Amino acid sequence: MCLAIPGKVEEITTEGGLRMGRVNFGGVVKRVCLDYVPEVEVGDYTIVHVGFALSKIDEETAEQTLKDFREMGVLDEELGSEEEAFTRAAAAPQSACPGGSCAVEKH
Amino acid sequence: MKYLTEFRNGEIAQRMAREIAAITTRPWKIMEVCGGQTHSIIRNGIDQMLPAGIEMIHGPGCPVCVTPLELIDKALAIAAQPGVIFCSFGDMLRVPGTECDLFQVKGACGDVRVVYSPLDAVELAAKNPDKQVVFFGVGFETTAPANAMSVHLAKRRGLKNFSLLVSHVLVPPAISAIMESPGHPNGEDLPLGTPGNKVQAFLLAGHVCSVMGYWEYPPLAEKYRVPLVVTGFEPLDLLDGIRRAVVQLEAGRHEVENAYERVVTFEGNRAAQKLLGEVFEVTDRAWRGIGVIPKSGWRLSDAYREFDAEERFQISGIHTQESALCRAGDVLRGAIKPAECGAFGKECTPRHPLGATMVSSEGACAAYYNYGRFLSAEELAKTVVSCQ
Ligand code: SF4
Numbered sequence: 364m365c366l367a368i369p370g371k372v373e374e375i376t377t378e379g380g381l382r383m384g385r386v387n388f389g390g391v392v393k394r395v396c397l398d399y400v401p402e403v404e405v406g407d408y409t410i411v412h413v414g415f416a417l418s419k420i421d422e423e424t425a426e427q428t429l430k431d432f433r434e435m436g437v438l439d440e441e442l443g444s445e446e447e448a449f450t451r452a453a454a455a456p457q458s459a460c461p462g463g464s465c466a467v468e469k470h
Numbered sequence: 471m472k473y474l475t476e477f478r479n480g481e482i483a484q485r486m487a488r489e490i491a492a493i494t495t496r497p498w499k500i501m502e503v504c505g506g507q508t509h510s511i512i513r514n515g516i517d518q519m520l521p522a523g524i525e526m527i528h529g530p531g532c533p534v535c536v537t538p539l540e541l542i543d544k545a546l547a548i549a550a551q552p553g554v555i556f557c558s559f560g561d562m563l564r565v566p567g568t569e570c571d572l573f574q575v576k577g578a579c580g581d582v583r584v585v586y587s588p589l590d591a592v593e594l595a596a597k598n599p600d601k602q603v604v605f606f607g608v609g610f611e612t613t614a615p616a617n618a619m620s621v622h623l624a625k626r627r628g629l630k631n632f633s634l635l636v637s638h639v640l641v642p643p644a645i646s647a648i649m650e651s652p653g654h655p656n657g658e659d660l661p662l663g664t665p666g667n668k669v670q671a672f673l674l675a676g677h678v679c680s681v682m683g684y685w686e687y688p689p690l691a692e693k694y695r696v697p698l699v700v701t702g703f704e705p706l707d708l709l710d711g712i713r714r715a716v717v718q719l720e721a722g723r724h725e726v727e728n729a730y731e732r733v734v735t736f737e738g739n740r741a742a743q744k745l746l747g748e749v750f751e752v753t754d755r756a757w758r759g760i761g762v763i764p765k766s767g768w769r770l771s772d773a774y775r776e777f778d779a780e781e782r783f784q785i786s787g788i789h790t791q792e793s794a795l796c797r798a799g800d801v802l803r804g805a806i807k808p809a810e811c812g813a814f815g816k817e818c819t820p821r822h823p824l825g826a827t828m829v830s831s832e833g834a835c836a837a838y839y840n841y842g843r844f845l846s847a848e849e850l851a852k853t854v855v856s857c858q
Pocket of ligand 1: 796801813828
């Protein structure tokens, strides 16, 4: 949720009074709100936070960042589908176990 | 595990690290506020590339970790109600409440959905007029513009079945709280580097500043006499931020500096700030593990109060109970490293987390565990000694 991911604006529309766009994040395409970045046009790169574009950036920076984020393995977590999020959660921590009463587990 | 040296940028990174070593004459403690940066630092082994005297202290900037337990419990109670569609970012699914987590609520009875954008939750509300749709609006200044727009839109569309469970937190008051907590004598002109004075410089979260700019920070740099460097998330950005902080520290300067110019401007996004000012108002917030920090968060303003899920659902009778072993508060304040917590890697692992800092991938405890940092307190102490 915390990372802003750069993407390329492929299409701009108006939906329900909002300036919306199709943004391509190195292959994954998402619907993104462009209301906060009136200066962004089709073909521009912008950084996007939980579905909202927040500033325009240049192509080189955008591509570089996408590449770095992919290498760091953070892209999937930010852009994954609902299903993927649940799959990840299913594989994640089992219980809160307040007070440390659960079985001790070594790495 | 993928260390920085394996990156295409590995050589440049090594060179930058050597540069930092060349200008460092004394030990310095630098805090990265943001959890995303903590993750990147540990994952890429950046802290281990630095000269021995430079210690990275991990800050409280992980919204998953600092969302108060009481609010998590409220979220769980609301999500379990019939007729509710509870929407959240994926990161919140496994955050432990007192008794369970959102993922378990979904498995048991609740309609819990993960959305990419809060606008998707507004859409769900429009499509399901017979359901109450609640969005769990957590985060720092970064997710706030999205959450603000979602309520704004719900209001404009007259959606009576949409509400926001808000727990927004803000970076500048957290910096003040850290500087004013015991061990950070504020106002006393202690020479930097004396033991009582822990954090000597901050890396500011680049993405927070892409929204807010950095006009809020010069008074903080002045008041606490600390360099504040706006820094990105990628390995080279982090090294550059650290280098600039060290340059300032060595020269005895304390300024706000932007090492993330390609994304961040001084003003930030004015359009977003304008809507934020309309939709939210500043409030005191409890930070999990840390306690209440005055004026450290946002809640919905009067004009939008009707969309506040806490008002709408009036959940009462919450009795929270934190693990007695967990020292997440000390971790979040940068007072201890995760491995210094007695439960780390024993009672507490990502499979059985005792605290939220072990759940979120941006939590310091999880980052240390996942990347195999099992240094004991003694070993850590040795590292500190060896740099003096
Ligand atoms: S290791 Fe676990 S118990 Fe210890 S501070 Fe971190 S989250 Fe809490």
